[in-house]
Amino acid sequence: MKLFMKILKKLIIVIIATNIIIPHFIEISFCQKMEDNIKNEINEWIEWAKIAWRYFEPGVGVDKNTGLHRASLYWNAFTDWDLGGYLITILYAEKIGLINREGEWGADKRIEKVLDFLERRELKEDGIAYSGYDMNGKPLYSTSITNPSDSGRLLIALYMIKKYKPYFSSRIDNIVYKKHNYKKIAMDNEAWKTTSDFYAYYVAHGFKFFNFDNYTPVANALNEINSMRNREKVDVYGIKLPKADITMEPLLHIIFELEPNEEIMNYAYKIYLAQELRYKNTKRYTAWSEGNAPRPAHAPVRAPWYVYEWIVLRDGRTWIITPKQIIPVTYTKAAIGLHALFNTNYTKNMVDYIIKNFELLDLDLENGFFEGINDAGEIVLERIDKTNTLIIEAAYYAIKKLTEKTHKLNIQNIKKIYTLGEGIEIKLNFSGIELPYPHNHIWEIGIYNGSEKIIEEKHITEKHNVTLAYNIENGGLYNLSCKMAIDYNGCNSSIYNSTNILIYSAQIFSIKAPLIANINESIKIVANIKYDLYTKDLGNIGIPLQLKIINRENNQTLVINQTKPLNGSGIIPINFIIRAPSIEKNLGLAIESYYKINDEWVHDKTGWRKEFDIKIVKQNITQTEIYILKYETIKETKTIIKTITEKFETIKTIIKTSEYLNNLIIILIGLLIIAIISILSAITMIKGRKIYRV
Structure with a gap:
């Protein structure tokens, strides 16, 4: 029986240990595996961003002399939409770490070359830009002018530069308010008829950022999302979408460049689902946007084969391509953009399908990504700025989102209760996958008593942890609030934590x-x-x-x-x-x-x-005696103060009448001694006559 009990005890210990230790190791193993998977995904995004950036290298998509870029390897010119995209690409490339801030072809020098062009470029007489310029900065067409869409995207880019690089602000303000006449574009009702819905909503933000949103066309465009909310819906493979001009391009720009609200993200998800459902019904990968289509063999190189793929149009039609019907194209930028947003099996398989087809055909990606693949399996061999810009934007968005999944801000060494006067030592520790490029940690600490701010501090360091000490002067219930921002070139990824003290x-x-x-x-x-x-x-x-x-x-x-x-x-x-x-x-x-x-x-x-x-x-002291003592104390104190005052008046008189410096010094010292003795006497008398302590 004793042997049985010993065996039973050991068995119980083994079971308890198994239930405690094994799940712990499983949890550690799972977390480590998840972190390894995230690191692999981040590395993949960095590689895609590097390929896309090749397009913008000098001598490829950027002129070595002027620093201006071209919209396509087949078209040595650009619109203001394209120019805005190039500026945004520079910002995101620097954030990812593809280029440095400094250097001949660093981010700041590239931006300066574009600003130089904008400050001196030729405009129409009324201050409106031409519709296109070549890589030398010369207008392409003498009669064609820009439009709200192209202008709005350029304004968004200039605003982003002001935000992340404020030392360019004065130059940008001069370009916007003095060099160009954006006011005329903002108030041109006819011009704004060339854009609608998500496109209009997106570009209107550029005008809003520079305070042109008080003009009716801009205000109406900013209201497009509210307008779509009340429109009749169209059924797209079971997904209800509003009657609106819908394609992926403007939505991706809104999400990657602006600060989208929940409604925008809901639209993006529904539009994504509609495209995945098309794939399930047709077995054709679907990522519709705008871009180049395969050119027929007989078509000249400069033939206009740029198309817009509409998932829905305002008239309620679905899956329409304009200006001409072609075999639908799955665009590389839209597929990678959807993968950055939703990271599903469908988006992963779609991106793998596109890239593997590039590799199978032994296509050279040294100058950036190709446009995409159509439903017949043909590669769109064009390489353009807009595709590679969106891929770099998507890469930054995805890297930031992936790293944030692992970030934690721990408040350590904190007690629930302190006694007044006891020093409070706080250890803040950041853990998680680091961003794969140089950055600082910005630690912001606030201690609050209700709404009253007691302590507020900010520390910038490369370290993953900080130790801080405080001494709070009053008792009470306090809230310790901590924020740690991972900062790189003004772009923050923040985590929060708080506790009560x-x-x-x-x-x-x-x-x-x-x-x-x-x-x-x-x-x-x-x-x-x-x-x-x-x-x-x-x-x-x-x-x-x-x-x-x-x-x-x-x-x-x-x-x-x-x-x-x-x-x-x-x-x-x-x-x-x-x-x-x-x-x-x-x-x-x-x-x-x-x-x-x-x-x-x-x-x-x-x-x-x-x-x-x-x-x-021993003796009793009556209340009357107390009052007499108080009165005498006050009376004698007044007499002493009067005497001291008279002594100082005497000093003034002597100073005025004294003829010899030595006599003056002796007199001053003597009077000072008298004053000190008088004051000490007064203090002694007052202390001796106090009766009550309150």
């Missing part, structure tokens, strides 16, 4: 006791205690105070009083009665205040103890 306090606010008492007299003493004892968060009904009166001569406790449990803050009077000694003496006393934490009586670091004296005498 209780600082208990029981301070002796005042003591009322007589200065003189008769021998064997009952002496009443009142101690007013200012307390801060918040206990609701701890589930307690309250905390009692304990006060002691101590005889300082022998450190003996004369009396102990304890209050009922307290919760909150306030001032409470506590009464004591002690018996005076039977002999004349100076009775030295002290009052000490305590409160209970975890069944222990503790006290503040300061303000918890006050000492005072009571003179014990």
